[in-house]
Amino acid sequence: MVGEIRKLNATVANTIAAGKSVKCITTAVGMLLENSIESGASEVEVVLDLDHYAFTVRDNGCGMNAADLLYFGRLGYSSKGAESGLTRHQGRSVHEISCLAKVTTLTRAADDTFAYSKRPKGEIQPCDFAMPYGTSIVVTDFFFNVPVRRQALQATSKSLLYDKLRFMVFDQLVVHPDLQVSVTSATMLENGFSIFECQKLDSAVVSETEKLSHCLFSVFGFSSQNYGMKPVRAQFKSYTLVGLISTELSSSKEMQLIYINGKRCRDKALTKPISQLLSNAKLQNGLDSRRQYFSYVLKFSTPSETDGGNFLEMHSNHSSAVSVLKSLISRIVNTGSKIGSWSPRKRKVREPETNLKRLQTRDLANDDSSVFFTSFGKSELETFAVVDQIDKKFILLRATRFNNPNSPVLILVDQHACDERIKLESMLQEFICEFALFPHALFADVNFNITVTLREYQIIKAFETEFFKWGLRYKLESLNEGSSEVVLVMTTLPKILQHCSKSDLRKLLLRHADDLRLFRRACVNKVSVADNFEWWNYTKCMPSMLLDILRSKACRSALTFGKELSKTECELMVAALRKCRNPFYCAHGRPSLVPVTTVCEFEGAGFNSDYAIEAD
Numbered sequence: 001m002v003g004e005i006r007k008l009n010a011t012v013a014n015t016i017a018a019g020k021s022v023k024c025i026t027t028a029v030g031m032l033l034e035n036s037i038e039s040g041a042s043e044v045e046v047v048l049d050l051d052h053y054a055f056t057v058r059d060n061g062c063g064m065n066a067a068d069l070l071y072f073g074r075l076g077y078s079s080k081g082a083e084s085g086l087t088r089h090q091g092r093s094v095h096e097i098s099c100l101a102k103v104t105t106l107t108r109a110a111d112d113t114f115a116y117s118k119r120p121k122g123e124i125q126p127c128d129f130a131m132p133y134g135t136s137i138v139v140t141d142f143f144f145n146v147p148v149r150r151q152a153l154q155a156t157s158k159s160l161l162y163d164k165l166r167f168m169v170f171d172q173l174v175v176h177p178d179l180q181v182s183v184t185s186a187t188m189l190e191n192g193f194s195i196f197e198c199q200k201l202d203s204a205v206v207s208e209t210e211k212l213s214h215c216l217f218s219v220f221g222f223s224s225q226n227y228g229m230k231p232v233r234a235q236f237k238s239y240t241l242v243g244l245i246s247t248e249l250s251s252s253k254e255m256q257l258i259y260i261n262g263k264r265c266r267d268k269a270l271t272k273p274i275s276q277l278l279s280n281a282k283l284q285n286g287l288d289s290r291r292q293y294f295s296y297v298l299k300f301s302t303p304s305e306t307d308g309g310n311f312l313e314m315h316s317n318h319s320s321a322v323s324v325l326k327s328l329i330s331r332i333v334n335t336g337s338k339i340g341s342w343s344p345r346k347r348k349v350r351e352p353e354t355n356l357k358r359l360q361t362r363d364l365a366n367d368d369s370s371v372f373f374t375s376f377g378k379s380e381l382e383t384f385a386v387v388d389q390i391d392k393k394f395i396l397l398r399a400t401r402f403n404n405p406n407s408p409v410l411i412l413v414d415q416h417a418c419d420e421r422i423k424l425e426s427m428l429q430e431f432i433c434e435f436a437l438f439p440h441a442l443f444a445d446v447n448f449n450i451t452v453t454l455r456e457y458q459i460i461k462a463f464e465t466e467f468f469k470w471g472l473r474y475k476l477e478s479l480n481e482g483s484s485e486v487v488l489v490m491t492t493l494p495k496i497l498q499h500c501s502k503s504d505l506r507k508l509l510l511r512h513a514d515d516l517r518l519f520r521r522a523c524v525n526k527v528s529v530a531d532n533f534e535w536w537n538y539t540k541c542m543p544s545m546l547l548d549i550l551r552s553k554a555c556r557s558a559l560t561f562g563k564e565l566s567k568t569e570c571e572l573m574v575a576a577l578r579k580c581r582n583p584f585y586c587a588h589g590r591p592s593l594v595p596v597t598t599v600c601e602f603e604g605a606g607f608n609s610d611y612a613i614e615a616d
Helices: 010-021 023-040 066-072 094-096 147-153 158-175 187-192 207-221 270-279 311-314 321-333 379-384 413-437 456-460 463-469 502-517 544-557 567-578
Strands: 043-049 054-059 102-107 115-116 123-127 133-139 180-185 196-198 229-236 239-250 256-260 281-283 293-302 342-344 361-363 368-372 384-390 396-400 408-414 443-453 475-476 485-494 593-598
Touching: 023 043, 023 054, 023 094, 023 158, 023 207, 043 158, 043 187, 043 281, 066 115, 066 123, 066 408, 066 463, 094 102, 158 180, 158 196, 158 207, 158 256, 158 456, 180 187, 196 207, 207 239, 207 293, 229 321, 239 321, 256 270, 256 321, 270 293, 270 321, 293 321, 379 384, 379 567, 384 408, 384 567, 396 413, 396 567, 408 413, 413 544, 413 567, 443 456, 443 502, 456 485, 463 502, 502 544
Parallel strands: 043 180, 256 293
Antiparallel strands: 043 054, 054 133, 102 115, 102 133, 115 123, 180 196, 229 239, 239 293, 281 342, 361 368, 384 396, 396 408, 408 593, 443 485, 475 485
């Protein structure tokens, strides 16, 4: 029986309430960073000690005297008046953090001779050491009273936590580009470099886009050279849009950021159509855009009376800001000179939606609207026999038995796509089986350098074991103090990648790391050579560039249109296609065969183009 309802202990109630706001150690750092900025700080330093669930935030803000320090961290107390506007954590941030961790505060006001400290239990003492004015908040034993949260923190990779911090800091730098911020790991201090650091802006940097570019490079390592970030600007009356848009494709959508009046917009109702609008622009060099995206950072300023940070409120107030924003972005996309190599894509007429998993027939003679649907499975391919080659392009197959009236009677096989699929699966099977049995035979020793940013190195490092399994081995050169770049010395490569350029290999490392991080690729736990070894399961683990190279090889070596084949050669090719794991698509995903007609009660029935083939 459930016990009677009673009031919770104050400590338990505060812990539960704080858990709603402080969901991670990075959230706590972000809250204290906001406090530092609001105190007038121009320099903020964050030192993380994730191994011991601790961190420190130091700033050169106004500091506090002993009287203010007494109320600092108490619920409902704040130095910000009502005229400054209400903020999300006003009067709560330090209190909520102290409910989940042990907080020690060291502070000195600009007009005080001594510094003061406030211990986790609230006692205030003068410090017996010299301290510059400002405030230092030391947080230790984070989540000491919430074991489930601490376990989740332990299971989270450091690179993911560092990325969260990057975005939190960058959100502040968009509004305060002159702020100096450094984030350092305590375990890295002896190595002499920070996780990232944003230095003071040079006096020559005056434009908004130059400031954004500086912050973007300092925090994320994004440079105009590597990512082709181009400045853009558009204006309509009192609405202004400035920012950076890349002309290089990236494997992640993380760097698609829109800020409205200084606040990052996370509402997909706005960000999704804008991303689609930007995706209508493509590079003139014809890069493959599958699972690749354009990065952008855009700042949209609206009239002061419009609360641009809240998209829903903008709509409720019938604001025109949203339509203006879309119009300005559309203007940028359709003005190629603004961003160099962009070119607008012709608008496509939206076709009525059809179910592509259905095969449709129609009585053309009587214009009957009756529609018959069928699905074609891999097993049914065994029931078809070769008729002959057609036009030196296709192989015609006919059904030898009919399972139902809507089954295909005739099928056209694209001879190029068919041979391409056969060769691709043969190459994949050979590569993966050799990888399982004799992996070192696939790898070659090399010696050259690849330069990546510190953030990129942290992502690659998190999946180092996976890279090593695929023969992508490297060693780290010594790091220079204050350097934002890391040099990797490649020592081993798969032989298939030996002729790739350094830039392509760099993209391979970053793309595969992103694919693993975003679960688009699986990890190879342990390749087994048991009797039930299934090679095709490992294609989902292969780096995308390896797959692309094998696809390209299969395409170049496959039969082309115009090649005459005897009936025997056609039969051998179709027999090989039947053995393929996925016989219905070529190496690049296009259909390799097309149903032509079905058994139908209505004479003259034919197919339209809406068909699909389903593999087992």
